[in-house]
Each structure stands twice: as structure tokens, then as C-alpha cells.
Amino acid sequence: MAYKTIIFDFDGVLCHDHFYTNLKVSHPDVYDFINTKIFFKGSDVPDKWMRGELSANDVNKIISDNTGIDFDELSNLFIESVHAMKIDNRLLDLAKTVLSRGGKVALVTNNMEVINTITIKDHGLDKIFPVIVNSCDYGVMKHDDKGSLFDIAMEKLGVSNYEGALLIDDSSKARIAFESKGGATFPYENYEQFEPWMKENLLLMAG
Numbered sequence: 001m002a003y004k005t006i007i008f009d010f011d012g013v014l015c016h017d018h019f020y021t022n023l024k025v026s027h028p029d030v031y032d033f034i035n036t037k038i039f040f041k042g043s044d045v046p047d048k049w050m051r052g053e054l055s056a057n058d059v060n061k062i063i064s065d066n067t068g069i070d071f072d073e074l075s076n077l078f079i080e081s082v083h084a085m086k087i088d089n090r091l092l093d094l095a096k097t098v099l100s101r102g103g104k105v106a107l108v109t110n111n112m113e114v115i116n117t118i119t120i121k122d123h124g125l126d127k128i129f130p131v132i133v134n135s136c137d138y139g140v141m142k143h144d145d146k147g148s149l150f151d152i153a154m155e156k157l158g159v160s161n162y163e164g165a166l167l168i169d170d171s172s173k174a175r176i177a178f179e180s181k182g183g184a185t186f187p188y189e190n191y192e193q194f195e196p197w198m199k200e201n202l203l204l205m206a207g
Helices: 028-038 043-051 057-069 070-085 089-100 113-123 145-155 172-179 193-199
Strands: 005-008 105-109 131-134 165-167 185-188
Touching: 005 089, 005 145, 028 057, 043 057, 057 185, 070 113, 089 105, 089 193, 105 145, 113 131, 131 145, 145 172, 165 172, 172 185
Parallel strands: 005 105, 005 165, 105 131, 165 185
Antiparallel strands: none
């Protein structure tokens, strides 16, 4: 079938880089704390951050208080790490192709406020995606509230139903929420795994 609407995920799809990676060499003890106490299974900090209940300053304060790193230094290193994140331009090219053929695209992400203030501007994502829906702006994540973030994106796109809509996402929870609405999904792992399917199912898409 021809997909008329394609929704892209950010983390794990458009981008595989992470916050704070520049601390790995300069502050290995702080980096270890972040990976074992902040971004680890069982921590509620990332989800609260992605739901807008915590800010980058809040998280940096937690890290600073627990490791002794200067808050201002950490904040600057954090911003530096966000600027260093790379986007897969091959997927941006796909989004542009879909748009050029009359399709619709959106970016729907479980993410933090720094994506809005830094990443979107750094990579001109708002010039490619006419609709960007970030969980922290709505207080819910993609798998929350029966997938209401997807409904918000579809409404902004002016699409009334999920028939002919595709979600490219590495999260099974997000895919289940999207599929429950009648949309199709692709379980993204990496571009090499995605490319053959893309060529057959998307690049041959009717305009």
C-alpha cells in the first residue's frame, strides 16, 4: 500500500546519540553516576523529564548534588553534548521525498525541552517536519493516554484517520499504541535493516 502519512521517531531512529557523552573522558565518575543512577532501568527521572515534570536544570542539579561537579560546568557540558548530537540525514532525505510526492510527515518524540530549544534549531528540523510533537510539551509520552500524542500530530497534519499512516519507531510500546488506532508501523533498528524495506515500500510510493 502507499503510505500517505509517515511519522518519524527521534531517539533510536533519527538520532542515536545521547546526552552527557562528553563527560565519559573528562568526568568518568560523573558519567558513571548518570548511567547508573539517572538513565537506568528503574529510574523515574528520564520519564519525568520527558513528561515535562523535570527540566534540564532540575536533572543537572540532581547530578551536581550527588557527584560534586560544579552545576554551571555541568550545565555547559550538557548543552555542549546536545549540540554534538548527530541526525541521520538519510532519514531526513526520506521525509523530504515523501513531502515532495504530496505525502505528509511529522516528528513525534518522547523527549526533553532541549530538543525544542537546541536540536530542532541546530538541524533545521522544523523546516523539514511541518509538525513536531514533543512529549514534554503535553505531559504525556507516546504510550500514555491511549497514544494521544499521535492524535495530536494527526490533527495538526489535518489527517482524519490512521489508514495509510505509518510510524517508524524503535519502541514496541509506541508501535502498539499506534497500531491500536489502525496505523501501520515499522520496528526500526538501524538504517541498514530499514533501507531494503524503505526502497520497496516507501520510495516506490505513489505520489
